[in-house]
Amino acid sequence: MLLRRLDCLAYWIKLVVKTSMIYNKRVLLQIIRTLVGFAAMVFVWKALIANGIRVDVTLDTLILYSVLSTVISCLVQTNAISGFFQSELISGNIAVRLTRPVSMEAMAIANVIGYSINGLMVYGLTFVVAVSFFIRVSLDITFLSVLAFLGCLFMSCVVFMLIDFICAYICFCIHKGSTIEHLIEAIFMAFSGQVIPLFLLPEWFGNISMFLPVRMVYEEPISILLGITPQEQWGGVFLREAVWIVVLLAVTLVMKSVTRRKVFVQGG
C-alpha cells in the first residue's frame, strides 16, 4: 500500500515537472528576468564597493551571495502549497480531494518537490551556466562548509514548506489566500535576505530577523557557505533551525485539525 502511494507521488512529481516545462516562452521569460535581476544586483554591489562599503565583505562575496540567493529562490517555490490548496477550495474540488486515498498534504508536497526539481534543473542550472560565462569569483569554500550548507539548505526547505502549509490552512478560513501570500512575500522580501543580505542592513533590523523563521531560508545557509557565519556558530544555526521546524510543525498540525472541520464545499 505504501509503495503504491509512493509510486503515485513519484508519478505526480514527474507530471508537475513535465507540465512546468510545457510553456517554453514562460521558461525563457523567467530565465531572462532572473538574469536581469541578478545583473542589477551585481551593478549595485559594484557601486557599493566603489563607494567604500562599511561592512567587511568583498565584491566576490556579494556576487556569490546573489548567485546563491537566486539559485535558492529557484529551489523554493513561493505559494506552491497555498496556491494548490486555494485553487482546490475555490473550485470546490476540495470535496473530491479529501476523499482520495492519497492525502492532500502528500499531493501538495509532491507538487513542491516537482516545482523545486523543475526550478533547480531548468532555471537554477541555466542561470549558473549563463552567469559562469560572465563572472569569475574566487572564494575559499571548504568541503565541510559545502556539507553544512546543504544540510542547512535542506532544513530551510522544510521551514519554507511548513510556512507555506500554514498559509494554506489559513486559506480554509479566509477563502482568499492572495492577501496572506502577499503578507508572507513582504516578510520574506524584508527579513530573509533574499534580495539584500541582512549584514548590509542596520544591526537592529538584523536583530528583528533573528526572531523570524524566514531568515533561515536565505541568509543562514548562504552565510555558512561564504564563511560569514564562523564555524563555531554553525551549531547554533542548526539548533535554531531545528527549533523553528518543531514549532512550525506543531502549528501546522494544530491548524490542520482545526481547519479540516471548517471545510466549506461550494455546491453545484
Place this chain on the structure above:
Amino acid sequence: MKIFHNISVLFSMMKLSIKSALIYRVSFVMDIITSIMMFTSEFFVVYLMVDEMNEINGWTKEQIAVMYVITILAGAIEVFFTDQMRNFSNKILWGNLDLDLVRPFHPLLRTMGDVSFSALLNVVIFSAVIITYITITVPWLWTFRNIVVFVISVIGGSLIFSSITIFSCAISFWTFDSQFFYRLVKQGTRQLLWYPMDIYNKIIRLVLTFVYPLAFVSYYPSLVIFDKDTHGVPAAFCCSSIFIGLVLCSLAVGLWHIGVKKYEGSGC
C-alpha cells in the same frame, strides 16, 4: 463630439468598475493593506541599505526614494487603466473580441474602462507617506519647478508603461499571448528601475534610453529634480517623458489597428 461621448462612457464604466470593486469591502481593504506592506518591505530594504552605506554613486536615500515613488506611481496609473489589457489574448482566443468590435465604442477604451482601483489606491497611500517623509527631511526639495517635473514624469512614465501593455495587446494578434512582451519589458526591468541608471554599464544604459526608453520614467527627470549632471543631455529632453510616452502609445495603437485588420475571429 464623439470624443466627449467616448470620455463620458469611459468615466461611467470606470465608476461602475470601482463600485463593483467596493462591494467586497473586507477583501478590498485587505488587498490594499497587504499590497502596501509589500511595497513597504521592497522599498524599506533598499532605503535602509543606502542609508547604511550613506549613498550609492552619489545618490542619497531621499533621492532614491523619489525615483522609486515616481516609478511606482507611474506604474500604478498604468495598471489602473490597462490591468485588463494583459488578458487581451484571451479575448482573441475565446472570440470575445468579436463582440467588442461590433460595439459602438473602441475596444481598447472598453478594456480601459475596467479599472483596477485597489492597485492605484495602495500606491497613492504608500507614495503619500513617503513624499510626506521626504518633504520633512528635505524641505527645500519641492520648488515649483520640481513639482512640475515630478508630475510630468509620473504622467509621462505612466504613458511609457501603458505603451508596453498596448504593444503586448497588438503583438497578441499574431502570437496569441499578451503577457510575454509585457512581462519581458516591464517586469523584467522592474528591479533595474529601483536604482539610479548611472550605476549600470553602457549597454544597459543604452538599452534603457534608446531601445525602450524606460530611463525617462524616473532616472532622467530625477537628474533635473536634484540638479545632477545630465551628461550633456538637455534638461528639456530629460523631462520629455510625456512626449516619448505619447509617441510610443501612438505607435502601439497603430500596430493594434494593423492587428485588428488582420484579425479573422476565432469565435466559439
